[in-house]
Amino acid sequence: MKITKVLSYQVLDSRGKPTVAAAISLADGSTHTARVPSGASTGKHEALELRDGNQSISNRFYSGNSVNLAVANINSKIAPLLIGKEIDLVSVDQQLKELDPSETHEILGANATLATSLAAAIASAHEKKVSLARYFQPTGKLLIPMPMVNILSGGAHANRTLDIQDILIIPNGAESFTEALSWIVAVREMAAKLGKESGKATHLVADEGGLGIPFDSIELACAFVLESIEKVGLRVGTDISLALDIASTQFFDGSRYNLTTINKSYSSSEFVNYTNILVNNFPIISIEDPFAEDDWEAWSAFVQAAPKTLQILGDDLLTTNAHRLERAIKDQSANSILIKANQNGLVTSTHQVLQQAQSAKFNTVVSARSGETEDSWLADLATGWRAGQIKVGSTHGAERNAKWNRLLELEATEDCEFKNPFLN
Ligand code: PGA
Ligand code: ZN
Secondary structure (H helix, E strand, O other): OEEEEEEEEEEEOOOOOEEEEEEEEEOOOOEEEEEOOEOOOOOOOOOOOOOOHHHOOOHHHHOOOOOHHHHHHHHHHHHHHHOOOEOOHHHHHHHHHHHOOOOOOOOOOHHHHHHHHHHHHHHHHHHOOOOHHHHHOOOOOEEEOEEEEEEEEOHHHOOOOOOOOEEEEEOOOOOOHHHHHHHHHHHHHHHHHHHHHOOOOOOOEOOOOOEOOOOOOHHHHHHHHHHHHHHOOOOEOOOEEEEEEOOHHHHEOOOEEEEHHHOEEEEHHHHHHHHHHHHHHOOEEEEEOOOOOOOHHHHHHHHHHOOOOOEEEEOOOOOOOHHHHHHHHHHOOOOEEEEOHHHHOOHHHHHHHHHHHHHOOOEEEEEOOOEOOOOOHHHHHHHHOOOEEEEEEOOOOHHHHHHHHHHHHHHHHOOEEEOOOOOO
């Protein structure tokens, strides 16, 4: 089926920041739209997010964050190439790569390439008359991912109420996604109630829907989440375990890790030791970005020292980039990867990075960004790619719940399975 129209325009994300929407229309009169997310604690090695800076009149109101240049790249450079061609994600991505061969998509902007690529994926699924998840996995069972969900947030997402970015939970003992989500909601509500009762709650809901409650240490914050799990009658470890997103690049100054809210500073090797003690003292099964994005030595030292069952997850370290992942596999700097499509810029090459990780026996966690939209394609990508895990933020905010609700829909309507990825 032929592409009849490609149209891009600027929309807002969940933080009220401009982002790119792309709509692809097909010969049957249907239109397929995708919107791209945007990070706040972004890694320096991510694909380029093209924003107007002082190059646009709308800079005056959007503080330089408008995306008119990226929108114009779709409308004036990409659209003429695609109109009249058969819809097919692989060939659309190929044409985008030819138009912008740079690894970071700096010519067109990764927000322009990803919006187009996602719209092409959604349109391709429509043409095949299947769901987007099914499009990526035409036969066999789809795998609904295990969620990893924010309870407490700090860092760049919650005005630094904690130095680390998130304390999350993984319902590793749940039998279905539906059950997993009900446990998560119960724990989040209990945490909100306990926070209020303690008089500490700032009533701050963080960018990803987690609770921004201040604590005097990471350990006290972890203990608070454990108490919330126990108070709803779930078993720590058996039913629900902890995960951390340290996002340590945010507090690394090039030589030291400075935890300013608790007034402590660590060298790289001291921080490796501290982190190892932390993961041994709490039922933590996953830790993301424990070290800064270019502190490769600390990562490798930690992989050697940490419990072998611990998921050591690279986000800012790996930025969904094939070369950085290759290095991490070779040097054993991590054992799992966060997959964010907008760090990469194209759907097919994001999928390739995920497959490269799976071939190296890395766990894969498909992830949203802190600036999200109402789109739910992420749920389909994670399920169709059999990623095994997903991270979307909390169960608060329509842009987060759009993804959870889509997973509930997939579980109800498609031939799916749900597995605990921490049993291997
Ligand atoms: P970001 O945060 O989207 O602001 O980069 C999410 C994360 O660090 O996982
Ligand atoms: Zn992260």
